[in-house]
Amino acid sequence: MSSNPCAIVGIGQTNHKTRRWDVSLGGLVREAATRALEDAHMTWADIDAVVLGKAPDLFEGVMKPELYLTDALGAAGKPMFRVHTAGSVGGTTGIVGSHLVEAGIHRTVLSLAYQKQSEGNAQFALGSGRGASLGAGGAFAPYMRSYITQTGAPADVGPMVAVKDRLNALKNPYAHLKLKDITVEKVKESPMMWEPIRYLESCPSSDGACAVIFTSLEGGQAAAADGRPPAWVLASSYRSEPSSFPGRDPVWSAGAADCAAEIYKSAGITRPREQIDCAELYVPFSWYEPMWLEAHDLADRGDGWKMVERGDTALDGSFPVNMSGGVLSSNPIGASGLLRFAEAAMQVRGTAGEHQVDGAKVALAQAYGASAQYFSMWLVGSSLDAVG
């Protein structure tokens, strides 16, 4: 491997809300980027290239927005690269940024992902302007029903995930939803949206952005020496698969499993449940938490829901999941994947504040998109040899 080590030395995100009337698209991305630069003790001049990710342009009605956002992101005079891999795009945006450093092409790279959903009508855009869209919940509901049928998981598991993530969000100053008095009963009383998913088991629609700054081995070591521990990218992977054909199983996605297998092999993980301290998984609908635990070999097949039921995935559990509050609490779609990746990095840097997992050294992050057919994933560590 000619791959060089890559350090994450800056992370910034916006305050996520239903509508950020106070900022333009350019203002929104700049808010996240500026916070990442401050975190990295850098200026725009230190950034060699920008990688921009977002989900469909039709959501805001701006075609190829990297052109317009070149100015706001200080990318004039630099390479500006635009990624779009559906809901997994935030993750892929992080991976492409890290590759530029790992390949030795650039020293310092800014990856930024965003969505300003209030600028348009996502449901309308998902139907390609023709309406009648099922939306993501409608597309995923059959997979979640299959999961429940095949594993015999009790009905409370989904609501338990919803409550856990929303309570975690209360500890995250950037989270969109702050549902202080949420309970399993309240979730079960909320309207059924797409069987088995109720209103309070669904993600919100958010405006938001996330920025991550990558730099070389030397840059990471310099930050560490300055008392600002970096997160190190231990491994990353992406996979895509066709949306539907008889050989595909969207409940235990082969693409998701392949990502996990590649990462574990690359990072020397043989017992993921023990060697990884916590995970940020892309859970826009509650039942995806147990599904992903199984698809990523963090639980045995059919046992993911048991981890939820036992409280293993709570912030103080044995394997915390979605410490930030997750996609269930903030969902600026294009940014949601990078927010997961960034949260994992914050955990191993020890900068996650009230939602910090004590002593987290190795963290996993994942994102998925389209009809659960695009996957991206990375593993970050507090050091390059953090995997014990």
Place this chain on the structure above:
Amino acid sequence: MEPVAIVGWALTPMVRRTDKSEARLLFDVVTGATEDAGITRADVDFSCAGSCDYVAGQAFSFVQNIDAVGAWPPKRDSHVEMDGAWALYEAWVRLQLGDLDVAIAMGSGRSSTADPATIYPMEMDPYYLAPLGADAVSLAALQARVLLDAGLVTERDMAGVAARTRADAVGNPYAQVSGEYDVDALLKEDYVRAPLRKHDLSPITDGAAAVIIARGDKARELSDNPVWITGFAHSAEPHQPGVRDLRASTSTARAAKAAGADGHFDVAELQAAFTHEEPLLTAALGLGPDVAVNPSGGPLAANPVMATGLVRVIEAARQIRDRGKQRTLAHATSGPCLQQNLVCVLEGTK
């Protein structure tokens, strides 16, 4: 840098309108490019596609294209909402990591499904410029006027570019517009948008392209004459045309420098979608009169948006593999008045 070479490619016919879906166009070029490289889909370690939802008229349009990749078992895969030339850039970066050997990059677009004058204003700043309805042709006309006023080009020069490229395109089976044209006759035509006449514009084209790249020994194993990528870089300029010097393409010059694109080139394939862009780009790249520019006819002969830049790479590679040239340059662009530019240097095996 890891040595990476182009070992196969394929193009669709370039036509004003096709009934084939974008996925179907891609299926043809994925099949064609893998056959050209002597491999199967199973040999491809990474795929990256370039396309545009607004051109397709549908959110997540590229998702349907994954079928063309044959992504089963699941494939390491990515997508850029940019021209396929940038998809090739991502694939090249991926091979630089040193653990994978073969990648495919694609570009596809069907401009026939929509009215470019309606959709292209939407790539402008949504607050100040998009509401003006300024499309790519209007902004290109603005830049052409700047060049004319600066004395850097004449309308006769522009017609000369059109006549030369259309004549060159006669020998290109993939050309959509070709033939012998008289410059004086072209100059008698009405303006489409002054100072641009119809011959100053690229045709509206449906089409797709795919390129296979391979690393080091694998490239030598697959091809007797691999076309090595010896320089690859891109760069952006400010979006607002008002804050740029439209008489020059500074980001092209920057990308060329970063790609090491100096010295002699036998051929340069430039994504000059308007006639006045050709002298602008040749100046930015420092190309002398000894360099054959767009012998394929270039975008003025066929302009499958989101694939046009990747076609330039293919045509530059063809000059080395099939025409015996040694060193060529490919250029791709995105955005109003050449806002973003990419330069790829290709060399043959000595």
